[in-house]
Amino acid sequence: MGPGLVMTIFVSISVMILGLAVGLFGGLSLLYGPRPLRFVVRAYVDVVRGTPLLVLVFLIFYGIPAVGIPVPNLLAAVIALGAFAGAQISELVRGGISSLPKGQSDAAMALGLTFWPRLFRVVLPQAVGRILPPLVNTTVEVVKGSSLVSLVSIVELTLATQQVVQRVQKPVPLYLAAALLYFVVNTVVSNG
Incomplete structure (x- = not known):
């Protein structure tokens, strides 16, 4: 089960990196993007957040190869979970x-800061x-x-x-051990 735990952690970290990038772009687009971009991002966020995660995994896993683009299983899984995380994080960024x-923001503007310095030096650090x-x-x-x-x-971890x-x-002691490992990983994530 050890290699399975390592894969779980690897997938989770990869997904969160992708999700943070997509989420930051999405959240900023929802707030500051041009209207067509806001519309597209809002549609993406609403569709992905309203779709069960299992459906997203199967849609990416079977959908991308169906249009002629070969995708390794691991990449398809990271893309699917990353799409989920990105949609969630887009809303977190927008809401924050x-x-x-x-x-x-007004005070930063009064000090003469332009949009990007105001965003990255004043707004985002507080958000x-x-x-x-x-x-x-x-x-x-994401870990679960x-x-x-x-x-x-x-x-x-689950397949292992x-x-x-x-x-x-x-099955009982092994699934209890897997549940304990998930609990430990999520406790570390939750408590820093």
Whole structure:
């Protein structure tokens, strides 16, 4: 089960890196982007957040190759989970920035800061404090959601546990051990 745990952690970290990049772009686009971009990002966020994660995994796994683009299983899984994380994080970024008092941005503008310095030196540093708690929840959801990659033949913790159960025929202690490992990983994520 050790290599499966390593794969779970690898997939989760990869997904969160992708999700943070997509989410930052998406959240900023929802707030500051031109109307057509806001429309596209809003549609993406609403569709992905309204679709079960299992459906996203299968859609990416089977959908991309169906249009003639070969995608390795691991990459398909990371893209699917990354799309989920990106949609969630887009809303976190949008909400975190929107929750700041307007006076913060106005004061930075009065000091002569242009848009990008104002955003990266004043607005985002303050928004991070508001974004971080729900971002931890999203990270925990990604770790738990990583168990779905076993359905596309990625040997992570859940599939590794299933394989051991098939060999030794002791499902209860093995699934309890897997649950404990997920608990430990998510506790580390939640508590820093």
